Every structure is written in structure tokens, then in C-alpha cells.
Amino acid sequence: MxxxxxxxxxxxxxxxxxxxxxxxxxxxxxxxxxxxxxxxxxxxxxxxxxxxxxxxxxxxxxxxxxxxxxxxxxxxxxxxxxATPEIAHSVRLLRALRVKAVPVFALTNFGIGTFALAEPRYPFLGEFDRRYISAQLGVIKPDPEIYAMVEADCGIAPQALLFTDDRADNIAAAKTRGWQAHLFEGPLGWAQVLVDQGLLTREEAA
Structure with missing residues (x-):
């Protein structure tokens, strides 16, 4: 899908x-x-x-x-x-998806105070269509509840969500929910997934 x-x-x-x-x-x-x-x-x-x-x-x-x-x-x-530096290629991928009008969400284990520090330093944190921040939800990945909260809020079928995370346990939990998921080991691999899914061209994902 x-x-x-x-x-x-x-x-x-x-x-x-x-x-x-x-x-x-x-x-x-x-x-x-x-x-x-x-x-x-x-x-x-x-x-x-x-x-x-x-x-x-x-x-x-x-x-x-x-x-x-x-x-x-x-x-x-x-x-x-x-918490530094930004991963520039990943930020470009985020922005390329937004240019293509692909909804882009954040699902992150982050504190309220730490996110308040990060947002002025990293303006792209304000560019998501929806943000699911663990401290605001009161639950952290890989607890299944946080994935269920995302599904309930966005109204998109689990099979139509594509998620990347650097932790295998978080990816496994997402897959258990039926999400499409990619273990992030660097932006090049993630870029290839977005190309393979037809969301970006190779040039857009560079």
C-alpha cells in the first residue's frame, strides 16, 4: 500500500x-x-x-x-x-516530502523541557503536519499505546503509515501494529525507501 x-x-x-x-x-x-x-x-x-x-x-x-x-x-x-548536530540529509527528505504534499508527522520520545530547548535551535521541528511527543502523551515508545494514539488522532490506517526510527524495538512495535517501518541506519537508506515507495524521485531524495 x-x-x-x-x-x-x-x-x-x-x-x-x-x-x-x-x-x-x-x-x-x-x-x-x-x-x-x-x-x-x-x-x-x-x-x-x-x-x-x-x-x-x-x-x-x-x-x-x-x-x-x-x-x-x-x-x-x-x-x-x-543533541547535535542536525542530520542535514534527513531534514532535506522531510522538506522534500512536504513540497510533494505528503503528510509528515513526528513520533518521538522527547521531554517537554528538552523539546522547548530544541525547537528554536532546529526550526524544522516546527514543520511537521502533526507532532506526537511522548511527554505530552504520557507514554514512550515502544509502548503499543503511543502507536495507537497516533492512529486514533490521524485517522489513517496502520498499513498506510510509513515510519522510520533508529531503534529496533520501536520499529518492531510499529510493525506489530501493521505499520510499514524502516530501521534508520543513515539517511541514504531512508532516502532509498522513499524512492522505492514512489514518494520521491531519486533527484528529490538526494
Whole structure:
């Protein structure tokens, strides 16, 4: 079935999200490994993505691990340095689809506070036809409920939704719902999918 809407994840699809890279730079690899071994920072971030206050969550975690207090607070205080740079080819694909009047949605695990930081830095975040942000919905991928929420809101049959995400568990959950889904491993592969689906020409997807 030809897709009636294309759905983008954001982290590692449109914006690189590599917190370890930031901490490697500021702490060194050995210290970063020690920090991430002792403190589950990604689980902390999941709490934010479910709707918890960004600063309060990070700072509370920092107080739980006083030896790492300053480093953990960087997750909040330096967040834009963790979420960078944009993936330019993916942004071009988003915009090319919009030029062709293909509805384009975002489905992303993102906090309210973090999205408020990201949107001024990355104007394309305001260019989606619909945005499904986990913190606003109160549920994160790959929970089936978030996919059901998308279906109910947009009114498009699952088989007519084409979704890309960089995490295999999120893709598997979408496929279980009947969505067409592509595991994002780089913009070239995603571009080829859009060409194969007849949504863009090869030139438009370049």
C-alpha cells in the first residue's frame, strides 16, 4: 500500500543524539564509562520523556549520586551540546516530502523541557503536519499505546503509515501494529525507501 503519511523519529534520525560523545569530550572516556556504569542516565532521561520536569528530574538524580553531581547536572545545563548536530540529509527528505504534499508527522520520545530547548535551535521541528511527543502523551515508545494514539488522532490506517526510527524495538512495535517501518541506519537508506515507495524521485531524495 502506498503510504498516506510518513512518520519520522527525531533523535538519531533528524538530530544526532549521542550523550556519550559529549561526556567523552568533557570527562574523558574512562570517566565517562565509570559514570554511565554507575548511573543509568538513559533511564533518567526516559522519566523526562514520559513528562516529568526536566530540571527537577536531572537535579534530583545528581543529588542521589553526589560524587557525580556536576557531571549529571550537565545533562540539563548543557543539553543542546548533547543533541547535535542536525542530520542535514534527513531534514532535506522531510522538506522534500512536504513540497510533494505528503503528510509528515513526528513520533518521538522527547521531554517537554528538552523539546522547548530544541525547537528554536532546529526550526524544522516546527514543520511537521502533526507532532506526537511522548511527554505530552504520557507514554514512550515502544509502548503499543503511543502507536495507537497516533492512529486514533490521524485517522489513517496502520498499513498506510510509513515510519522510520533508529531503534529496533520501536520499529518492531510499529510493525506489530501493521505499520510499514524502516530501521534508520543513515539517511541514504531512508532516502532509498522513499524512492522505492514512489514518494520521491531519486533527484528529490538526494
Amino acid at each position: 502506498t503510504p498516506q503519511a510518513v512518520i519520522f523519529d527525531i533523535g538519531n534520525v533528524l538530530i544526532e543524539w549521542q550523550p556519550e560523545r559529549f561526556f567523552d569530550r568533557v570527562l574523558g572516556v574512562e570517566q565517562r564509562n565509570a559514570l554511565f556504569a554507575e548511573v543509568n542516565l538513559h533511564a533518567m532521561n526516559d522519566v523526562v520523556d514520559r513528562g516529568a520536569d526536566f530540571r527537577d528530574t536531572v537535579y534530583a538524580c545528581a543529588e542521589t549520586y553526589p560524587a557525580w553531581r556536576d557531571a549529571i547536572r550537565m545533562w540539563h545545563d548543557n543539553w543542546l551540546d548533547l
